[in-house]
Structure formats: C-alpha cells, structure tokens
Amino acid sequence: MLSARAKYHIGQVVRHKKHPFRGVVFDVDPQFSNTEEWYNAIPEESRPKRNQPFYHLLAENDQSYYVAYVSEQNLIEDVTGKPVDHPDLQDLFGDFEDGHYPLQFQLN
Numbered sequence: 001m002l003s004a005r006a007k008y009h010i011g012q013v014v015r016h017k018k019h020p021f022r023g024v025v026f027d028v029d030p031q032f033s034n035t036e037e038w039y040n041a042i043p044e045e046s047r048p049k050r051n052q053p054f055y056h057l058l059a060e061n062d063q064s065y066y067v068a069y070v071s072e073q074n075l076i077e078d079v080t081g082k083p084v085d086h087p088d089l090q091d092l093f094g095d096f097e098d099g100h101y102p103l104q105f106q107l108n
Helices: 036-040
Strands: 013-016 022-029 054-060 065-071 075-077
Antiparallel strands (some): 013 075
C-alpha cells in the first residue's frame, strides 16, 4: 500500500524551484497520475520520480495564467505573502488571508 503524505495543502501558495512561476494548490495526487505522453515529454535528466505527491496548481508567471501539474520535489513554499492573480481562483477559493486561500465550498 502506498502511503504518501503531501507536504503542501489545498489553498497554499507555492512556487517552482527551477521555473519562474507560482500558484495555488487546488488538488493533490499521492503519486504521479498524468499521461505517459506528459511524463515522457520531460527531458529524462529532469524527469521527477513518480512515487511522490504531484500538485495541480492555478499558476501564473509574468506573461500568463494556466494550470500546472508539478511534483513535490520541484516545489517550495512561497513566502512573499502576496496573493496570486489567477482569474479562476474565485471559482474555488475565498479571499486571500494569512498567506493562503480558504476553500469556497466543501469538496466530497
């Protein structure tokens, strides 16, 4: 039985270790759960381990907003204390408070 414990939580603001973007966690997979095509598109020397949590993020960089899928090993906590401006945040979360976003509704 797999027993992965996520380091980051839903509503938390995180940033990528190597790429210039940050985002809000809106879902967590206990291990890799995307397509093989997606996984194989990552250069082999940069490919993350599969047996770790992967995070779905409402992400932003200087040019755009998007959804990102990132391994735990490639994330760090965002300590800027600044909100994220992703336009879809209001669909899932309440107002930014104390460095995170509270869920707007109860998930099943």
